[in-house]
Amino acid sequence: MMSTALLAPGLELQVTGMPYGETPVLEIGHRHRRLILRVLIRTGVLIGLFVAAASLFWHVGQPLWGNWPQVDATVTSQHQYVSKGTHCSLGLSYIAGDQKLATHYSEFDPCGKSLAIGSVVKLGVNPADHTQVAVAGVADPIIADLAVTGAGSFLPLFWMSIFVAFSWRHYRTVTRLGSGPWHEVTGTVVASSIVKNRLHADIRSADGLLFRINFGLRGITYFPAPGAGSTVTLRLAGDGGGRVMVGIKGLTGDNLGAIGPVSTPSERAKQEAAEGAS
Numbered sequence: 001m002m003s004t005a006l007l008a009p010g011l012e013l014q015v016t017g018m019p020y021g022e023t024p025v026l027e028i029g030h031r032h033r034r035l036i037l038r039v040l041i042r043t044g045v046l047i048g049l050f051v052a053a054a055s056l057f058w059h060v061g062q063p064l065w066g067n068w069p070q071v072d073a074t075v076t077s078q079h080q081y082v083s084k085g086t087h088c089s090l091g092l093s094y095i096a097g098d099q100k101l102a103t104h105y106s107e108f109d110p111c112g113k114s115l116a117i118g119s120v121v122k123l124g125v126n127p128a129d130h131t132q133v134a135v136a137g138v139a140d141p142i143i144a145d146l147a148v149t150g151a152g153s154f155l156p157l158f159w160m161s162i163f164v165a166f167s168w169r170h171y172r173t174v175t176r177l178g179s180g181p182w183h184e185v186t187g188t189v190v191a192s193s194i195v196k197n198r199l200h201a202d203i204r205s206a207d208g209l210l211f212r213i214n215f216g217l218r219g220i221t222y223f224p225a226p227g228a229g230s231t232v233t234l235r236l237a238g239d240g241g242g243r244v245m246v247g248i249k250g251l252t253g254d255n256l257g258a259i260g261p262v263s264t265p266s267e268r269a270k271q272e273a274a275e276g277a278s
Helices: 025-060 140-177 265-277
Strands: 004-008 011-014 070-082 086-096 099-107 120-126 129-135 183-195 198-205 210-216 231-238 243-248 254-261
Touching: 004 231, 004 254, 011 183, 011 254, 025 140, 086 120, 086 129, 099 129, 099 140, 140 243, 140 254, 198 231, 210 243, 231 254
Parallel strands: none
Antiparallel strands: 004 011, 070 086, 070 120, 086 099, 120 129, 183 198, 183 231, 198 210, 210 254, 231 243, 243 254
């Protein structure tokens, strides 16, 4: 007696073969191990990106929250320049670590609104690098650097987060659908087409049921759209809800798809007549 498989609500198809017996799809070829390893590697990369971005942000913001020791500095020069706005580069002279040092510090104001030459200001000095400084009360350049750092980190983190989220979603779907064995279903193609690397086909099974299936072809070896009247054997694994893993007998690889019954006008008339009689 031929067995059947419930693949979607209202669609129970005759099984023409079980190439791996009752072995779940996930246990064939260490699929589950390879799948979880791939997802964990991608998640690890995302975590690494987050850690790198946070470390860079923390480093760039050290002048604000690093509690750098402060020294007196004298403004020795001014130089006004234009770069996405008018700025003033201040020449500063200060003593740190018993050394007399000089540096330049840019403000986001014209020199007319900046500190005058000869002014004495408080200067935060990086204890590990006395040439890295920040003028107390003039946080605009640091905030600008933080904004650039945040913006530069956002897009890679955003897209990688989406990629990892879809990876976990794919893992959960394959884990659910692949918990059962492969069922081979043979049928005659009524109509088919390939759109955006997905096969869309209406197929009449060996027991006369018409069903519609569509699935991605990425990962499956070359497979042209089967013509009307041709016979095709699909390998299907699902949970009965209409989502299936699809392979093709004679080809390697598989992908995810959707399956459901198709009611022809004559079939709908028979169903309506049966419902009326009841």
